[in-house]
Amino acid sequence: MKITDRTIGIIAVICLIPISFGAYLYYLRFGQNGLNIFLGGLVTLAVYSTLYRENPIYRFAEHIYLGLAAGYGVVIAWSEVLSTQWYDPIFKQHQWLWLWILPLAIMAYFVFSKKHSWISRIPLVILSGFAAGTIFQGFVSQYFPQIQDSFKSLRPTIYTLQNPDPTPAAHILSISGAINNAIFLITLTSVLTYFFFSFEHKTKAIRGYAQVGRWLMMIGFGAIFGSTIMTRFALLVDRMYFILIEWMHLGHPII
Amino acid sequence: MNNTTNNEMPLLEKLQKIDRRILYLILIIVIAIPTIWPINIPNAPLPMSRDLWNTINATPPNKIVLLSSTWTKNTRGENQGQMEAILNQLMSRHIRFAISTFDPRGSQVALNLVNSVAKKYGYVYGKNWVDFGYQPNGVNYVKGISVDLIQTVKRDAVLKKPLQDLPVMKGIRNADNIQIVVEISASSSQYYWIQFLKPGVKVGFACTSVMAPEAIPYYTSHQLAGILWGAKGAYDYEQLNVEHHTGDWGSGRQYMGPLSAAFGLVILSIFVGNLAMFLSRKRTRQ
Numbered sequence: 001m002k003i004t005d006r007t008i009g010i011i012a013v014i015c016l017i018p019i020s021f022g023a024y025l026y027y028l029r030f031g032q033n034g035l036n037i038f039l040g041g042l043v044t045l046a047v048y049s050t051l052y053r054e055n056p057i058y059r060f061a062e063h064i065y066l067g068l069a070a071g072y073g074v075v076i077a078w079s080e081v082l083s084t085q086w087y088d089p090i091f092k093q094h095q096w097l098w099l100w101i102l103p104l105a106i107m108a109y110f111v112f113s114k115k116h117s118w119i120s121r122i123p124l125v126i127l128s129g130f131a132a133g134t135i136f137q138g139f140v141s142q143y144f145p146q147i148q149d150s151f152k153s154l155r156p157t158i159y160t161l162q163n164p165d166p167t168p169a170a171h172i173l174s175i176s177g178a179i180n181n182a183i184f185l186i187t188l189t190s191v192l193t194y195f196f197f198s199f200e201h202k203t204k205a206i207r208g209y210a211q212v213g214r215w216l217m218m219i220g221f222g223a224i225f226g227s228t229i230m231t232r233f234a235l236l237v238d239r240m241y242f243i244l245i246e247w248m249h250l251g252h253p254i255i
Numbered sequence: 256m257n258n259t260t261n262n263e264m265p266l267l268e269k270l271q272k273i274d275r276r277i278l279y280l281i282l283i284i285v286i287a288i289p290t291i292w293p294i295n296i297p298n299a300p301l302p303m304s305r306d307l308w309n310t311i312n313a314t315p316p317n318k319i320v321l322l323s324s325t326w327t328k329n330t331r332g333e334n335q336g337q338m339e340a341i342l343n344q345l346m347s348r349h350i351r352f353a354i355s356t357f358d359p360r361g362s363q364v365a366l367n368l369v370n371s372v373a374k375k376y377g378y379v380y381g382k383n384w385v386d387f388g389y390q391p392n393g394v395n396y397v398k399g400i401s402v403d404l405i406q407t408v409k410r411d412a413v414l415k416k417p418l419q420d421l422p423v424m425k426g427i428r429n430a431d432n433i434q435i436v437v438e439i440s441a442s443s444s445q446y447y448w449i450q451f452l453k454p455g456v457k458v459g460f461a462c463t464s465v466m467a468p469e470a471i472p473y474y475t476s477h478q479l480a481g482i483l484w485g486a487k488g489a490y491d492y493e494q495l496n497v498e499h500h501t502g503d504w505g506s507g508r509q510y511m512g513p514l515s516a517a518f519g520l521v522i523l524s525i526f527v528g529n530l531a532m533f534l535s536r537k538r539t540r541q
Binding site: 051052072073076080081085134137138139141142145146148149220223224227228229230231233234235236237238239240241244245250251252253 | 276279282283286287290291292293329330331332333335359360362388389391394446449450451454463464465467468469472473475476477478485486487506509510513514517518521
């Protein structure tokens with residue numbers, strides 16, 4: 001027998017009675033925090049129910065989340081941004097010069113007018129100017145030290161395999177460190193060769209070196225993918241901990 | 256022989272076509288067992304974790320540590336353990352600190368966590384620590400505190416008092432009075448600090464595992480003073496805290512058992528799936 005979405009919905013509504021009773025018992029035993037955890041556990045299970053298949057319980061939880069996030073966003077936009085950064089300085093501290101932002105902000109809404117949409121470009125141009133100047137400074141601070149750091153020594157400062165202090169600040173280069181630097185330089189130059197499109201890769205040596213760059217990138221992507229898996233699993237482990245330990249009290253929270 | 260081959264063929268094919276829901280169920284069981292009955296996984300802290308710990312530990316009395324807590328419950332599994340471990344160290348060493356966030360939802364999450372740890376150490380708001388609150392414009396905030404912290408932030412986020420009136424801010428004027436800024440983040444907000452913070456002020460980064468490979472080049476180029484690599488970073492920091500009596504074990508150690516079990520399952524699944532594929536192809540060719 002195939003279970004339809006409507007059946008799942010009806011079962012979910014019927015389940016609301018024991019769930020409400022359970023929430024009340026949680027509240028009596030653990031207080032407000034207990035009630036929060038109880039509701040959190042229910043929503044977690046509702047969201048994970050999509051692993052079995054798409055269903056109305058999952059969609060219900062999803063819509064609650066979206067509604068909460070949108071409402072919270074509106075409140076924050078006023079209480080933490082507009083109120084503190086604009087309204088309060090003008091109307092409480094009488095810094096009237098901040099009023100010039102209002103017509104500029106209104107101009108942005110002309111994007112909805114077919115006839116006057118050009119007006120909306122004015123605040124955009126001003127913002128672009130700010131952003132361009134900022135990004136230039138950011139680029140220099142972010143990438144120049146990286147370029148500087150790409151000039152690495154290949155000559156060890158101590159002739160031992162293991163570095164006694166492997167932190168970069170120690171400036172000690174062991175044999176293994178020199179090998180690492182050599183791998184870094186090969187990776188850097190071979191990947192740059194792979195992405196060098198100004199001339200055709202005609203000679204066998206350049207084609208081969210670019211191929212090495214491609215392989216090294218693949219290894220890098222594999223490592224990044226492994227780290228992605230690690231994050232996703234850590235989040236799953238945390239949710240399992242929440243459900244099993246904090247919600248169901250099946251184990252001791254501290255080792 | 257033929258009978259054996261015929262019997263094994265469906266098994267090899269079945270191994271490659273296991274229903275994903277069965278795999279989810281196995282994964283849940285594999286994670287649930289070490290969660291309920293914890294196991295300890297041996298650990299050796301990474302140099303990048305140790306560097307961050309050492310930098311914070313060397314905070315002189317005339318400086319503060321700024322924790323930029325740009326994470327929410329979405330990444331609790333990694334970021335909460337990191338922040339809790341750092342807070343344990345700060346409070347056990349009686350270091351003054353401030354918190355701020357680039358995420359509107361991060362403000363309350365950080366505040367709740369600090370309050371829960373502060374109870375343990377008797378840390379008082381306004382005297383030992385302060386909340387700068389949500390900072391909507393990251394670039395202006397970072398550039399502003401580099402020059403004049405008091406004028407940039409103006410009021411704290413909890414008591415809404417002028418910053419200069421709070422005892423915790425005594426002697427703190429700008430970024431020169433900050434020992435280190437630690438960005439605890441699930442987004443790319445560390446770039447605000449790398450790009451726009453006054454040169455010479457140290458920056459640490461506690462991130463999710465997925466972001467760590469991208470951050471490592473900034474550690475080797477000394478743009479980052481240290482990195483906490485996801486849940487492993489939290490475990491590293493807890494271990495350093497325990498070794499130096501500046502904190503207890505927490506979720507970093509707790510999660511490493513289930514996490515390792517899950518990795519084991521993934522490696523086993525990849526091995527079995529590939530082996531079945533190769534054997535299946537070989538038999539098809541025969």
